[in-house]
Amino acid sequence: MYAMLVDENRNLNWSRVPDPVRKDGEVLIEVHAAALNRADLLQRAGKYPPPPGWPEWMGLECAGVILESSERSRWKPGDRVCALLGGGGYAEQAAAPEEMVMRIPEGLSMSEAASLPEAFATAWLNLCIEAGMKAGDTVWIQAGASGLGIAAIQLAGSFGAKVITTVGSEEKAGAVRKLGADIVVNRKTDDLGRVLDDTPPDIVLDCVGGPELGRHMEKLAPGGRWILIATLGGEHAEIPLRPILKRGLRLIGSTLRSRSSEVKGRILRELETRLWPEIEAGKIRPVIYKTFPITEAAEAHAVLERSENIGKVVLRLRA
Numbered sequence: 001m002y003a004m005l006v007d008e009n010r011n012l013n014w015s016r017v018p019d020p021v022r023k024d025g026e027v028l029i030e031v032h033a034a035a036l037n038r039a040d041l042l043q044r045a046g047k048y049p050p051p052p053g054w055p056e057w058m059g060l061e062c063a064g065v066i067l068e069s070s071e072r073s074r075w076k077p078g079d080r081v082c083a084l085l086g087g088g089g090y091a092e093q094a095a096a097p098e099e100m101v102m103r104i105p106e107g108l109s110m111s112e113a114a115s116l117p118e119a120f121a122t123a124w125l126n127l128c129i130e131a132g133m134k135a136g137d138t139v140w141i142q143a144g145a146s147g148l149g150i151a152a153i154q155l156a157g158s159f160g161a162k163v164i165t166t167v168g169s170e171e172k173a174g175a176v177r178k179l180g181a182d183i184v185v186n187r188k189t190d191d192l193g194r195v196l197d198d199t200p201p202d203i204v205l206d207c208v209g210g211p212e213l214g215r216h217m218e219k220l221a222p223g224g225r226w227i228l229i230a231t232l233g234g235e236h237a238e239i240p241l242r243p244i245l246k247r248g249l250r251l252i253g254s255t256l257r258s259r260s261s262e263v264k265g266r267i268l269r270e271l272e273t274r275l276w277p278e279i280e281a282g283k284i285r286p287v288i289y290k291t292f293p294i295t296e297a298a299e300a301h302a303v304l305e306r307s308e309n310i311g312k313v314v315l316r317l318r319a
Helices: 039-043 112-114 117-130 147-158 170-178 193-197 210-219 243-245 261-276 276-280 294-307
Strands: 002-006 013-014 024-037 062-067 080-084 093-097 101-103 138-140 161-165 183-186 202-207 226-230 250-253 287-291 312-316
Touching: 002 250, 013 261, 013 294, 024 080, 024 112, 039 183, 039 294, 062 093, 062 112, 080 093, 080 112, 080 117, 080 202, 101 261, 112 287, 112 312, 117 147, 117 202, 117 226, 117 261, 138 147, 147 161, 147 170, 147 312, 161 170, 183 193, 193 210, 210 226, 210 243, 261 276
Parallel strands: 138 161, 138 202, 161 183, 202 226, 226 250, 287 312
Antiparallel strands: 002 013, 024 062, 024 093, 024 312, 062 080, 080 101
């Protein structure tokens, strides 16, 4: 088969590699579409290697058709599925543990389905499990127009939470308002600190980190939870400690990729049970910014590097 490899100059090359061999407890998927994530950019740069046992090529989520499964599996050849992967989605075939595979919600295309697993699993893990989100909470979601941001806005809204989100342009602000964001802050023109003073968040979903974390953590509501999932804004922050003590605040570091297949499988079953009916009813929807043929993966990466996307960018392998 073919997969997208990274050479010594960080160029992407569609290259022949050995076919994956399905292990016991795994399924083999014919990949029709694979969605991009910022982790792919880090992996391409040599800063985020795949977990042990996963292929060297990128791709944390895909959609396609089951080619092989075990006799006792709930999955059968021909089933349309999407999957959360530790890596390996940028390829014609992918092997994945059965528990990391989900049915495709009715009415979705392969490209739409490929955009679901990583974003919605990350949002569910951090908002529902780590932060214990409930109706009436105020949730501040960084990078609201990203694939994760759009998933998190819709997930929070479905729980009855109030959503604050930050974006980088008026075009993105309009898009996230349509998805249900209650307060939208343009980080280039608006005073974020004043907004947080007026509306203290109970939960923060933060992919930025850096100095902004230190400036704003004390603005959390009493008992607030700040979930740090990435450090796109820098790895260092100066944090005032007294407000953490006085207000019972929590700073929680969290990544999805490092979790066990068992933990990921539990999250995916919860998505199928709780969110797939919402998607099929049109109450939650995947947002695709653009699709590219797999051979144009470098151009697709450039979209994320420029932060121009509103929603997910998807690589297409088959019509």
